[in-house]
Amino acid sequence: MAQLDTRAKLEILADAAKYDASCASSGSVKRTSRDGKGIGSTDSGMGICHAYAPDGRCISLLKILLTNSCIFDCHYCINRKSSNVRRARFTTDEVVRLTLSFYRRNYIEGLFLSSGIIGSSNYTMEQIVEVARSLREDHEFRGYIHLKTIPDADPELIHQAGLHADRISINVELPTASGLKRLAPEKSQDRIEDAMAGMSDAILDTADAKKHYRSAPRFAPAGQSTQMIVGADAATDRDIVSRAAGLYGSFNLKRVYYSAFSPIPDASAVLPLQRPPLMREHRLYQSDWLMRFYGFKPGEVADAADDNGMMRLDIDPKLAWALKFRGAFPVDVNTGPREMLLRVPGLGTRAVDKIVAARRGRRLTLADIGRLTVSLAKVRPFLIASDWRPVALADKADLQLPKPAAKQMELFG
Amino acid sequence: MRVIALDAEDDFDGWREGVRAAVQDHVAPERIVWRVGDQPGELFGSEAPATASAANFTVPRAFVDLARKAILHTDRERFALLHTLLVRPGLLDDAADPLVRRVEGLAREVRRDIHKMRAFVRFREVVEPDGARFVAWFEPDFHIVRANAGFFMDRFAAMRWSILTPEVSIHWDGATLAEGPGATKAEAPDGDPVEAMWQSYYAAIFNPARLKVGMMLKEMPRKYWKNMPETALVPQLIAGAQAREAGMVETARTKAGGNIEAAWAALREESMSCTRCPLHEHATQTVFGEGPVDAAMMFVGEQPGDQEDLAGRPFVGPAGQVFDRALTEAGIDRGTIYVTNAVKHFKFEQRGKRRIHAKPDAGEITACRWWIEQERALLRPKRTVALGATAARSLFGKAVTISRERGRALELPGGGEAWITVHPSYLLRLPDPVARTEEYARFVADLKSAAHT
Ligand code: SF4
Numbered sequence: 001m002a003q004l005d006t007r008a009k010l011e012i013l014a015d016a017a018k019y020d021a022s023c024a025s026s027g028s029v030k031r032t033s034r035d036g037k038g039i040g041s042t043d044s045g046m047g048i049c050h051a052y053a054p055d056g057r058c059i060s061l062l063k064i065l066l067t068n069s070c071i072f073d074c075h076y077c078i079n080r081k082s083s084n085v086r087r088a089r090f091t092t093d094e095v096v097r098l099t100l101s102f103y104r105r106n107y108i109e110g111l112f113l114s115s116g117i118i119g120s121s122n123y124t125m126e127q128i129v130e131v132a133r134s135l136r137e138d139h140e141f142r143g144y145i146h147l148k149t150i151p152d153a154d155p156e157l158i159h160q161a162g163l164h165a166d167r168i169s170i171n172v173e174l175p176t177a178s179g180l181k182r183l184a185p186e187k188s189q190d191r192i193e194d195a196m197a198g199m200s201d202a203i204l205d206t207a208d209a210k211k212h213y214r215s216a217p218r219f220a221p222a223g224q225s226t227q228m229i230v231g232a233d234a235a236t237d238r239d240i241v242s243r244a245a246g247l248y249g250s251f252n253l254k255r256v257y258y259s260a261f262s263p264i265p266d267a268s269a270v271l272p273l274q275r276p277p278l279m280r281e282h283r284l285y286q287s288d289w290l291m292r293f294y295g296f297k298p299g300e301v302a303d304a305a306d307d308n309g310m311m312r313l314d315i316d317p318k319l320a321w322a323l324k325f326r327g328a329f330p331v332d333v334n335t336g337p338r339e340m341l342l343r344v345p346g347l348g349t350r351a352v353d354k355i356v357a358a359r360r361g362r363r364l365t366l367a368d369i370g371r372l373t374v375s376l377a378k379v380r381p382f383l384i385a386s387d388w389r390p391v392a393l394a395d396k397a398d399l400q401l402p403k404p405a406a407k408q409m410e411l412f413g
Numbered sequence: 414m415r416v417i418a419l420d421a422e423d424d425f426d427g428w429r430e431g432v433r434a435a436v437q438d439h440v441a442p443e444r445i446v447w448r449v450g451d452q453p454g455e456l457f458g459s460e461a462p463a464t465a466s467a468a469n470f471t472v473p474r475a476f477v478d479l480a481r482k483a484i485l486h487t488d489r490e491r492f493a494l495l496h497t498l499l500v501r502p503g504l505l506d507d508a509a510d511p512l513v514r515r516v517e518g519l520a521r522e523v524r525r526d527i528h529k530m531r532a533f534v535r536f537r538e539v540v541e542p543d544g545a546r547f548v549a550w551f552e553p554d555f556h557i558v559r560a561n562a563g564f565f566m567d568r569f570a571a572m573r574w575s576i577l578t579p580e581v582s583i584h585w586d587g588a589t590l591a592e593g594p595g596a597t598k599a600e601a602p603d604g605d606p607v608e609a610m611w612q613s614y615y616a617a618i619f620n621p622a623r624l625k626v627g628m629m630l631k632e633m634p635r636k637y638w639k640n641m642p643e644t645a646l647v648p649q650l651i652a653g654a655q656a657r658e659a660g661m662v663e664t665a666r667t668k669a670g671g672n673i674e675a676a677w678a679a680l681r682e683e684s685m686s687c688t689r690c691p692l693h694e695h696a697t698q699t700v701f702g703e704g705p706v707d708a709a710m711m712f713v714g715e716q717p718g719d720q721e722d723l724a725g726r727p728f729v730g731p732a733g734q735v736f737d738r739a740l741t742e743a744g745i746d747r748g749t750i751y752v753t754n755a756v757k758h759f760k761f762e763q764r765g766k767r768r769i770h771a772k773p774d775a776g777e778i779t780a781c782r783w784w785i786e787q788e789r790a791l792l793r794p795k796r797t798v799a800l801g802a803t804a805a806r807s808l809f810g811k812a813v814t815i816s817r818e819r820g821r822a823l824e825l826p827g828g829g830e831a832w833i834t835v836h837p838s839y840l841l842r843l844p845d846p847v848a849r850t851e852e853y854a855r856f857v858a859d860l861k862s863a864a865h866t
Binding site: 006007010011012014015017018019032033034035036037038039040041048049050051052053054055056057058059062063075098101102104105106107176178179181182183233234236239260278306307308309310354355357358361362364368369371372 | 682
């Protein structure tokens with residue numbers, strides 16, 4: 001095989017990484033390179049999206065695979081052993097140089113590195129760790145690093161990864177054990193969960209040690225995340241939400257990413273060929289927000305689903321919940337508890353905070369609320385204000401339900 | 414009128430000094446003219462020196478943060494607005510107040526501009542006699558450049574860099590920050606070999622099966638595009654997306670791979686634990702489809718009946734026997750076809766000891782469609798025959814009138830052709846023997862045309 005140059009490899013190994021949904025570069029510790037050595041910084045809050053692709057997704061990190069060769073044969077994966085894709089493999093040094101030269105030009109926040117499994121799990125993991133080590137130690141790189149760990153790799157290697165990386169992750173792949181068994185015969189839910197538990201313990205231990213000794217080494221300060229493929233097995237939205245809730249609870253995850261299964265070249269016959277259900281993926285993320293920011297219990301989110309356990313595609317889950325539990329509304333903006341204001345469709349956390357602050361001084365009118373929200377029409381039926389009391393929530397009568405989304409406009413017709 | 418001179422559009426300290434003096438001298442906001450840099454002096458108004466008073470008054474931290482941002486806006490009223498807000502009782506408590514909203518609106522726009530500058534500045538490497546320098550050209554909307562310098566110093570401390578903008582340029586030499594006059598795009602370097610790499614990355618990381626142009630435009634408006642190397646590719650990426658997606662699906666179709674048998678077996682096994690709808694609770698087992706996976710014809714019934722539920726196989730009860738006989742008369746070998754049901758669990762009402770078949774509802778049909786779609790994706794039958802309204806609804810995803818559509822080939826959304834006829838159990842239920850004979854003959858005729866066209 002002819003040698004590929006770095007650019008040709010980049011094309012193959014970025015293409016192979018595009019199915020991974022995680023892109024965040026947020027939530028780590030604050031670092032800078034002001035001391036004059038090295039390069040890079042991270043903010044403790046939001047990461048930065050340096051560009052957006054025409055698929056609407058944020059480009060924040062150089063997201064690539066070390067290699068797309070793999071000894072496994074997972075059906076959903078374009079890199080599986082039996083696939084006919086073109087293979088390539090970066091040297092660790094190539095990845096380091098690419099990361100640095102992109103970073104210096106302000107294209108990226110850092111590196112997201114994953115890999116097909118070559119040789120053995122340990123060998124692959126060693127290579128991944130070596131990239132991170134070299135960036136951190138040889139080049140004093142202070143940008144963001146997210147490493148995907150390999151199932152079955154030695155815990156010591158995972159530990160090394162956590163010392164260099166801001167975030168580490170391992171994918172649970174599918175929401176159901178039966179789906180995983182069918183689509184990823186070489187992987188096992190138990191082994192994946194063991195690895196997650198190990199990382200969770202290490203993160204908690206170091207956070208604890210940090211309290212006692214300032215010099216204690218950091219371990220994945222931005223925590224761990226995971227990804228589930230949606231639409232490749234028979235799991236309902238209700239199944240998926242409760243699985244995610246279980247994962248958040250057991251393994252202290254920062255994020256669960258959902259990746260709508262998308263047709264891949266040379267797909268295995270086990271897979272559906274339809275376009276990925278993007279709206280479904282969006283509704284799952286919204287359900288996730290309900291749990292993470294709006295105080296909904298997993299069971300309550302599941303209640304927003306229809307009788308078959310699927311989220312409605314036409315309205316968001318918060319509105320769906322409110323319509324199902326009309327009795328809980330309207331909420332009085334001047335007296336209602338914060339937790340209930342958070343349940344009002346159309347009121348975000350910021351608007352709720354502002355309402356709570358403003359009502360200390362005076363009674364709020366509907367016009368006041370209008371200045372704090374995007375769509376008064378959406379919240380109005382669910383609120384009482386000093387000059388407003390809605391008629392009873394009749395079936396859709398006073399709700400401005402969104403019209404079915406028009407087909408997406410083409411930019412260059 | 415009091416005239417207060419500020420050094421620059423973003424001179425927060427000057428504004429603070431001026432406001433402090435005005436408050437102490439009880440000069441109302443509308444009695445002040447703010448002058449920036451060397452704009453010509455106002456006609457009315459004496460440039461009264463501000464009272465140099467050391468007396469302090471304190472303002473909440475939140476206000477200072479807000480003012481520091483809002484002052485970077487280009488709105489000419491911002492100095493006065495902030496002053497008005499500052500002397501108002503209650504200050505910031507009332508987020509719904511129009512003035513607070515307006516000032517917060519200014520700050521929000523500024524914050525966005527700051528964020529976009531951090532995101533969309535693109536450095537190009539220039540080799541100078543004393544080493545490399547990274548130079549960027551950027552056009553901010555507001556007066557944010559000085560306020561944003563710290564971010565780039567934190568990040569690129571060991572690099573030498575310059576950011577050129579129309580209003581001001583900033584230069585970092587590795588130790589100190591210097592300011593220079595505004596620049597033009599022509600003064601910035603116009604290329605960097607690494608850009609070709611970056612473009613390759615941008616094109617490869619994009620998934621053509623997920624085109625969402627509106628979303629991209631919302632976060633990366635067109636006005637930024639002209640200074641970003643990767644955005645030049647957008648039109649061709651969008652134009653090529655449909656072809657690439659079609660190509661992806663097409664390759665998938667032509668190269669089914671040799672694992673259909675295994676895939677089907679795994680799918681069947683997975684279906685055994687399906688809980689997508691409540692029907693699994695009372696039924697004995699999932700009744701999955703059966704037949705050769707390379708069958709050219711697929712038959713879709715409604716749902717398993719009492720006997721199918723017990724046997725775990727489709728079409729073995731009374732309706733199945735009618736179906737078998739009709740198949741033989743139509744010259745179709747049951748061994749060569751694939752038979753399945755739209756709904757894979759038995760739905761019934763218990764009447765004494767008997768379990769009476771009940772019709773699946775639209776929700777159950779929709780829930781169970783997942784399975785039949787997988788079966789169809791695997792087998793890709795040339796012809797699919799829907800037996801009855803439930804089957805037709807499942808295949809087309811909407812209600813279909815059998816009498817109107819029967820007897821001719823219809824195109825299926827996912828490819829292949831569909832034929833619609835009655836369900837064999839309908840024949841069993843006809844009370845009039847003459848009608849039954851006629852309908853049976855029509856059924857056989859339908860099967861024949863489906864098989865031989
Ligand atoms: S009827 Fe279909 S969707 Fe419902 S539980 Fe059975 S197999 Fe699952």
